[in-house]
Amino acid sequence: MQEKILSVQDLKKHFPIKGGVIQRTVGHVKAVDGVSFDIYKGETLGIVGESGCGKSTTGRAIIRLFENSGGHVYFKGEDINKLSRKELRALRPKMQMIFQDPYSSLNPRMTVGQIVGEALEDHGIIKDKKELRKKVIKTIEDCGLAAYHIDRYPHEFSGGQRQRIGIARALALDPEFIIADEPVSALDVSIQAQIINLLMDLQKERGLTYLFISHDLSVVEHISTRVGVMYLGSMVELSPSKELYKNPLHPYTKALLSAAPVPDPTAKRDRIILRGDIPSPSNPPPGCKFHTRCPYAMDVCQLEVPEFKDRGEGHFVACHYVDMTIEN
Amino acid sequence: MRETLVEFNDVHTYFYTEAGTVKAVNGVSYKINKGQTVGIVGESGCGKSVTAMSLMRLIAEPQGQIVKGSIKFEDKDVTKLSDSEMMKIRGNDISMIFQEPMTSLNPVFTVGNQIMEAIMLHQKLDKKKAREKAIEMIKLVGIPRSEAIVDAYPHELSGGMRQRIMIAMALSCNPKLLIADEPTTALDVTIQAQILDLMRDIKEKTNTSIMLITHDLGVVAEMADYVIVMYAGKVIEEGSVFDIFKDPLHPYTKGLLKSKPVVNQEMDRLYSIPGQVPNPIGMKDSCYFNERCPHAMEICKTKIPQLKNEDGEHRVACFLYDQGVK
Amino acid sequence: MAEATETIKIKKQNNDTIESPWRLAFRRLRKNKLAMTGLFALVFMFIFSFIGPLLSPYNVIQTNILNANKAPSAQHWLGTDSIGRDVLLRLMLGGRISLLVGLVSVSISVVVGTTVGGLSGFYGAWVDNLLMRMADIFMAAPFFPILIILSAVMSDRKVTPENRIFIVMFIIGILSWAGLSRLIRGQILSLREQEFMQAAEALGIRDSRKIMKHLIPNVIPTIIVSATLGIGSAILTESALSFLGLGVNPPIPSWGNMIQAANNFYNLQFRPWLWIPPGVCIFVTVMSINLLGDGLRDALDPKLKR
Amino acid sequence: MRQYLTRRLIQMIPILIGISVIIFGLFALAPGDFIDANMSMGASQERIDELKALYGFDKPLLVRYINWASNTIRGNLGLSLQFMKPVTEVIDDYVWNSFILASIAYMLSILIAVPVGVLSATKQYSKFDMGATVFALMGIAMPSFFLGLLLIKFFAIDLPIFPVSGMSTAGANNTGLAHILDVGKHLILPSMVLGLTGVGSLMRYTRTAMLEVIRQDYIRTARAKGLGQRTVIYRHALRNALIPVVTILGMMLPSLFGGAIITEQIFAYPGIGRIALMSLSKRDYPLLMGFNMMLAALTLLGNLLSDILYAAVDPRVRLK
């Protein structure tokens, strides 16, 4: 079996909701509510799911940008949450994150060169200043920016260019594991392709591992070894990529795939429209969280939480309807 | 033919920086008709957002300036309007969904507050009604627990939620023109579909024109009537959505279409246009794409190609289609 | 379509290294005319104060009752004071004290205030609580009694006037950092929640660097305002301290205690040469620091390249 | 939040005790005592010793502190040595006058400083901005006694429309509205002095903070909504620029009650500032202790208030 680089077990992150003038906690947003998965060395785990279902939160919790509310994250067997600040710092260069919001994650008072080169300098990876500059230029060029961009400030860039700065910042450190939160959403398809190719090349060369969060199903399909589908803070389906796209089991996954737009103005679409109220993460429905919008909802769905079960060949799904259809 | 709502006429918007002048928009001309959805695609950094911002007159001065050209909005040249006249147009006649949802929301006001503000200003509703409307808009863009979310601050929302708040804000006032700068990048496809439906609805109901800036060719294909392709601050091809997708002319457009991965279609490596976007500072007179173009000719290095009518509405700026050159 | 035919300047760049935000700022500062005017004025004030007295034909300790309270004339360009000393000479000598007091005490307060505010805002939790409670104590401790005790101690120790002024600078600095630290902390509390700080954390940037390179440049405008204001008030505070026996002692003048001459209707109305010059000097100093500070702020503000 | 408040308030107790020890210690260490500073120098040595015993100056420091502290806890701050009256009464006699003056002055300075600071920022490097800068810095380079005398000269002597000093016309037994008007007339000059000298710094802080904010993206969004310049600036931008302003306002709380020594001195205004200075030069310890403890408590409260306001002003700030 492959080496497990990351193991997430029953990860939870609840944000308190403050209310009133005196800011009392009136409830919790269960942004991530018991997510478990493993990532193996050299693979890409794609995560798709509804907006606000906790993908970014999962990513941040994994690299411990905030303390999680429950569960464990093991990176190469070490419990991330038990590390001291110093140990964590030492680990940082090995696991990097590309942030979803490119602009706000860039310090407005630093040039691209500083942003991208800083960590290299700070971790003492490259000490020579000229070399540092060379490395930074190389990295940003890999990411589709040009050398002349190095002394510019974030606000002087277009949205896509900013996103590439964020990517370059993460890649500069030569990490082993990258959480890429919507890394290509603001890029035009050509550059998107360039970046994806770059990521995949790096993966091949250095055995990089990715957690790839995206809404673009085609991109996810292309890059991922396996894909997880999240819904309202939980993982509802997890499967090898090809399998998932060919044979989606969970009704939410099916709806998702059917909604993907096709770059063909004449194409006919056969979209599954999800009806019903979108439930709130602070007060998720009992039983299967999807039952309020599920076309196949049954009585049992309202009562019991479906088990996240392997349907063979590592195709996991949590759905009573699937349970039933497969058994019959 | 339908009435023209907006007409860009040879717009140049430059940024004066320490390193030199960045010619972000360098002679852009096109029209948006009433009720039409115009998709704008192009290389990242080619000036799409700046063009839109020029129309809104929201370029960060004093570094950024519209140095040349005119932008007609319903007979008025917005480049010449006074600030107060411009104020009346913004938010009311033209509203805009910004590309950066996090930084574009004021961190110290609740999102509800920020939506209500525009409603109260332009629709003259009282606070209570405006709040109801805001909640309704939040619901419309598919955010759950809208009653609670109105009172949430931007930093408490996920990326997609923020983006939808921006959309709700822009849609709340039934503008004549909606500028949507990458409106759905942070949204999952089901919600994207929902938002696109919503935009279509509104467009149909109020005959709104939409200027849709996006990289998602799928979205363009689905939404746009007409497509403008930009490269390095210039329009290099324009045409109806069918023309562009079925019969792309410019080598850049072709490359773009080729780069897109498609679901259930296997390939080892994605195609990407080779080379780099030229440095927008100090560009020479040439076709800016020449260095990356597989069909580059001598003339491409010395002359700037003009947008020419190839057939009907479909126009392209490329010497390959230039009669004289051919 | 008109073509882009204008020639565009491509400025030479430093292409070898990545400059730190500070270096970059200073490079840009040099191009700012107003800031350079400020620098020039400040340098002038220094030359005026430190070299000027050497050129004066007069002497600080020389008094001349017969020539007291004379309006400006060819012999005494700025007139004479109540015991016939040359005002110009006193003004120049006063500058030595006042410039030093202003700059040194403000530097102390800025360094301490920024460090404390930075640490406190950045770490939050108990560090914040501890440091801010410390600041509370500094702010709540009564200013005057401390100074009286200090003056008594210095008097017992027979501290010489020259050393005394250093202690005074130190004291003004130490007693004024608390406000600045609160200001800085307040902003950092908000800054550190921003996403770029999370990004820095994800990169594993060292804390000291996060504070110095990420946070401080973002609060520099506040520091600058506080420093400009601080210099003016330190110069005036020095004279208030002489009231408690802590300021400079005769025959050494300072701008602050020269301007005290205006604390009297007669001088205010009829002997403007006694108080206008020190007033103008304080103003010029504060103004030049302000111009320099504004320039530095602009230099650090990437959105404001002019 | 409630927890935070309770915790902070509880934390104030040891800090106040600490400060009281510091203040007491400082006063005990300060050379000279009330007898030295005030008594007739011709008094015999026996009489001086007798007096020091009567005032308790001969007791050990710790005993004196414990006496003082136990009385203070019971709300008894002791007898002012110079006024021969309970300290609380003396403070009560004067502090409200100071409060009225300071609150008018601060109102004035906020009303001037904030809008001018905002305008300066929106029109950075314009003539207006330059003028405001020069004005602000002149205020900093100008001692308040100077401004006070200048105003008295113009408005009380040359153009006698305002009284020179005091808080009400001597001997005029006005009541009701007439009294308020009379007091108002007396307050104009001192509050101008106090207000104007404070304007400069508040204005500069406002300006800088605004300069930061007005170039943010969300300001662009506000503009895109079609909001007027005023709304954009005063609602969207100012609110984000408030953190430093709030800090300064919090720091102003103690000075609201602390009296403005120089201004009160020049205008012979019956405020606590001059009394405090007087009690310092006369070494009236009980009064000084009481006064300084009051200020210390107010300082802590002011800082607590601004900490709470941070969270109100900027929701991203979390109180922990």
Place this chain on the structure above:
Amino acid sequence: GCGGGTQAPAEGGGERADLTSQSVDIVKATDTSRNPQAALDRKDTIVIGTDDFNGVFIPQLGQTVPDRQIYELLFEPLVGVDEEGKPIDDAIATWTVEDDVKYTFTIKDGVVFSDGTPVTAEDVEFSYLVIADPTYDASSDIGKYGILGVDAYKNGQADSIEGIKVIDEKTIEFTLEKPNAEVIYFFTLGIIPKAYYGEGYTFGDLSSIRDLQAKPMGSGPYKFVDYKEGQTVTLVANENYWQGTPGIPNVIFKVTSNATQMQEIISGQIDMQDITVSVENVEQLKAAGFVDLHIFPTNGYGYLGMNHELPKFSDVRVRQALTYAINRKDATEAIYGPYGNVLNIPQSRVSWSFTDEGINSYDYDLEKAASLLDEAGWEMGDDGFRYKDGEKFEIFFTGMSDHPVLDILLPMMIESYKELGIDFKVEYVDFPTLIDKTNNYAAEMWFLAWSLTPDPGSASNVYRTGGPQNKYNYSNPAADQLWIDGVAETDFNKRAEIYGDLYRILNEDIPVIIIYQRSDMWAANSRLENFNVSPYRTFTKDLWKVTIAD
């Protein structure tokens, strides 16, 4: 006050009258038509500017000048003081002295408190019992005159003071252990009504009297109306006053500030105030045209103290040299102009005990100073400083901060002492700190001012060996004897001779370097008639005679 007067950071100025003149110099207004409307509008009221009150308006307890101004108008003593500082019987009693130890006072007829009740001997006794209370903590010192039985009373061994005896309703007798010339001034204490203040008073607890400190009632020409803290004290004429109803119905005391008091007079907001005298101030007040100036020598002098315990100051030649080396004339001129005089003995030149016979005036003379120092063994070194036994002549001067005299005096001293070869270093501390330092003999040289009481004998505390205020460690047995003789003698002419001899010794010995006696000035609106003030007689004594001109 008593003793050598109060040590104070003295300011102000005076008229350089010729030394023999004791008169008050009055500069009359020149153009009364310029009297501002604000003043003219106050037809039956005058406003007097003053410093901050402490609100203790009882003669026994009050300690500051503003409070005293009030209680002097509300209460009257047994004995008055004339312009020369001699006791006179223009107060509420007449008296006889037996054997120099027994003083019998008879209260004049018709003297009543403002509530109409007559002033009796019991009230007088009560007024003195209060200050003999063991918890009495204000400035009077009943212990120092040798009144019989004071200690016994204080200790609680006696119910009354043996030496204070009520003879009948109007007569009271004070008996001393031995003659004491100073005691007559002890009877200038105001008399308070026992019926009013004695209610609730018990031995050892003054709180009931304290409670009434801001609601005073006495026999003076004015009655108390109200006190606004920090602002005003309002008084109204006492129609029961035994010398007749005062000329001005209402008197208001208003707190003013040093910086602006002159502007208040000029703008007519106050009618009178004592104002620091200086050439500039006089000039401005004269220019106003409607202000009368009363300028007279201050009861006090400014001096430089030295610690004689230090070897350098123990040599009288050095002290003399240091005196010669100060240009006191120019300094005084620069500080006070014509309103200050160089003084050579510790007595006001208007006092009956003043003399200038055989007094050395120590005129500025650096050469003489240098030769005196040479004589004393302080040799000039190569570096321009003097040395003796290898020790450099250094003086560490402790000044009181923010003092206008020092601003001028010190630079001049620095200059001439430098020339003399003395390294003169200066530091400032605040007033109480300075007092503390001198009390602990921790200062080398310093500047202070003494204010004087009418009786010259009280200065013995300052200059006799071991005197409580002798912070200089000055000692001269011959002088000590003269101090004793001076107080034991009650005849003014004989006393004047004794003090003359004493002053000559002090003039020779230079225990302290006396610099100047300045002047005081009262500025009064010219509409006030019969205004009268002199060095020993405060304006309150005769205020009841003042009227407002139309």
